[in-house]
Amino acid sequence: MPKYKSIFTRAVHGGERGPRPDFKPVSSPIYNSVGYLYEDLKDLDAVFANERPGYVYARYGTPTHSALEEVLADLEEGEAALSFGSGMAAVYAAILAAGVKTGSALLSAYDVYGATYTLCARLLPDWGVKTGFVDANDLRRVETALREMQPAAVIVETISNPLMKVADVPAIVELAHRAGAKVIVDNTFATPVLFQPLKCGVDFCVHSTTKYLGGHGDVLGGAVVTSAENRKTLHEIIKMTGGNLGPTEAWLTLRGIKTLPLRMRQHCANAMEVAKRLQAHPQILKVNYPGLAGHPQHELGGRLFAEGLFGGMISFEIRNAGRAEVFRFMESLKLILPATTLGDVYSLTLYPAMSSHRGLSPEERRKVGISDSLVRLSVGIEEAEEIIGDLEQALEKIK
Ligand SMILES: *Cc1c(COP(=O)(O)O)cnc(C)c1O
Numbered sequence: 001m002p003k004y005k006s007i008f009t010r011a012v013h014g015g016e017r018g019p020r021p022d023f024k025p026v027s028s029p030i031y032n033s034v035g036y037l038y039e040d041l042k043d044l045d046a047v048f049a050n051e052r053p054g055y056v057y058a059r060y061g062t063p064t065h066s067a068l069e070e071v072l073a074d075l076e077e078g079e080a081a082l083s084f085g086s087g088m089a090a091v092y093a094a095i096l097a098a099g100v101k102t103g104s105a106l107l108s109a110y111d112v113y114g115a116t117y118t119l120c121a122r123l124l125p126d127w128g129v130k131t132g133f134v135d136a137n138d139l140r141r142v143e144t145a146l147r148e149m150q151p152a153a154v155i156v157e158t159i160s161n162p163l164m165k166v167a168d169v170p171a172i173v174e175l176a177h178r179a180g181a182k183v184i185v186d187n188t189f190a191t192p193v194l195f196q197p198l199k200c201g202v203d204f205c206v207h208s209t210t211k212y213l214g215g216h217g218d219v220l221g222g223a224v225v226t227s228a229e230n231r232k233t234l235h236e237i238i239k240m241t242g243g244n245l246g247p248t249e250a251w252l253t254l255r256g257i258k259t260l261p262l263r264m265r266q267h268c269a270n271a272m273e274v275a276k277r278l279q280a281h282p283q284i285l286k287v288n289y290p291g292l293a294g295h296p297q298h299e300l301g302g303r304l305f306a307e308g309l310f311g312g313m314i315s316f317e318i319r320n321a322g323r324a325e326v327f328r329f330m331e332s333l334k335l336i337l338p339a340t341t342l343g344d345v346y347s348l349t350l351y352p353a354m355s356s357h358r359g360l361s362p363e364e365r366r367k368v369g370i371s372d373s374l375v376r377l378s379v380g381i382e383e384a385e386e387i388i389g390d391l392e393q394a395l396e397k398i399k
Contacts, residue, residue: 028067030251034058060239064247068254072213072223075192075257076205080231082238083223083250087188087208088115089243090222091155094204095124097224097233098153098182102128105151109136109167111160111368113186113208114356120155136160136167137297139175146179153182158197159189162315162352162376163369164288166297166304170200177201188212188343189313193264194305198225209253211343212312215263219252221245263345263381267312270387271379275314277388283395285317285373313342314377315352318395321373325398326351330375332394335386347380347387 004010017037036055038044047054055062065083072081084090091113100106108120110133120131134145136156146154154176156167169185176183184204185197191212197205207213209221222245224234238244245253268291275289290301291310301310318326330338336347340355350356352370360368379387 028064028251028254030247031055031062031064032247033062058247059242059244060235062247062250064250064254065245068245068250068257069223071254071257072207072209072225075196075260076187076198076225077192077196078198078205078225079228081223081225082231082234083209083221083245083253084238085222085243085245085249086220087113087186087206087210087222088119090206090208090224091116091184091186092119093234093237093241093243094184094206094224094226095119095153095155096237097226097230098184098204100124100129100152105130105132105149107132107134107142107145107149107151107154107181109134109156109160111136111163111165112155112157113161113188114359116155116186118359136172137165139168139171142172143175146175146181150179151181153184153203155184155186157186157189158195159290159311159313161189161313161356162288162350162374164189164290164295164311164313164315166290166301168297168300169195169197169202169304173201189311190305191260191264193261194268194309194311203227204230209256210341212264212267213257213260213343214253215256215260215343215345216252217339217341217344217346219249219256221249221253264309264312266381267379268309270381270384271312271314272310273384274377274379274387274391278314278316278391281392281395283319283399285319288315289313312379314379315374316377317371317373318375318398319373321398323351323353323372326373326375329394329398332397333390334393335382335390336377336380342376342378344378345381347382347390348378350376350378352376 046052047056068083069081124131132149134141173183182203185202186206187197188208188211205225207223209223272291275287275292278284279287330349336349339348353372357370
């Protein structure tokens with residue numbers, strides 16, 4: 001006998017809420033459920049009051065999100081993590097949680113991700129936040145800016161885009177903390193395989209998990225790894241502002257992370273090989289890769305990064321090339337794809353003057369060192385020789 005008479009009721013409740021099994025699935029299931037039930041309402045009340053762990057509503061978290069957050073905290077060796085629907089949602093929440101508000105100031109590195117730059121340059125000033133930009137590699141300027149602005153927080157990226165400058169994170173932490181500022185580090189390019197910002201005192205470690213952590217170019221997401229105390233603040237923020245990651249996306253990211261160390265090793269080995277070969281190529285004017293001895297922060301990178309790894313991101317300038325020649329070069333690539341993202345298993349190129357740094361005037365671009373001949377390459381995990389072969393045949397086309 002069916003439990004309910006009506007097919008309507010049976011269609012709604014059939015098969016749901018079976019007894020909890022005593023097995024444990026090997027990999028974490030995707031919890032799509034928005035709501036969660038307890039034996040009695042006292043238990044639910046206790047969960048709402050944070051007196052017992054549990055789940056009440058998907059914006060507050062689900063077991064799938066907890067699984068992802070646990071591995072993120074584990075990899076960064078932080079106390080806790082909170083996942084977000086995108087890297088930018090994570091950056092924004094970290095800025096709020098760091099205490100940036102109307103009447104306070106935020107100091108940012110010049111060469112941060114485009115949307116982080118415009119968040120600092122446009123949206124936050126509209127709300128009465130004083131924002132300033134500094135060359136994060138010039139520690140004297142950082143110190144001066146900290147003294148003059150008295151910011152609530154400083155935001156920098158471990159490896160900058162698209163020139164691959166390495167930030168001296170321990171030194172910046174020391175200066176910022178002495179000036180009473182919190183430190184937010186965007187560790188997207190480095191990943192915890194190379195560098196763990198929290199271990200040198202950074203307050204908020206931010207990721208666009210869309211990139212290396214997800215790794216396959218099929219899931220947008222972000223995360224902040226921080227102290228348990230700061231996570232409480234972030235949790236209050238996400239409860240009010242949303243910006244949550246979907247459970248399927250959390251699960252995909254969790255799956256991607258399983259191969260992160262393997263992928264990073266291959267990304268880094270390939271990037272080193274590609275950088276060396278490009279540097280020796282007569283048509284290449286300059287290669288920006290911290291793994292090369294001539295890079296201005298080669299030693300710093302060697303000191304900060306694990307296992308002699310320098311990341312999978314390269315940029316390079318093609319000799320005697322302008323926009324037209326670079327376009328022809330990029331269109332001649334057969335294996336490497338011209339896609340506006342990075343950190344995927346695929347090798348990808350991007351033209352910063354057209355995309356990430358489009359908003360800057362040619363003069364501003366020149367000032368930050370982004371010429372019309374600059375190409376960014378996210379080196380994938382294919383065979384290094386095939387990546388190099390593709391670059392060489394495309395350079396041949398613009399001779
Ligand atoms: C992509 C990226 C972001 C933004 O992340 P989304 O997931 O696209 O929102 C922030 N910082 C860095 C360094 C990035 O590469």
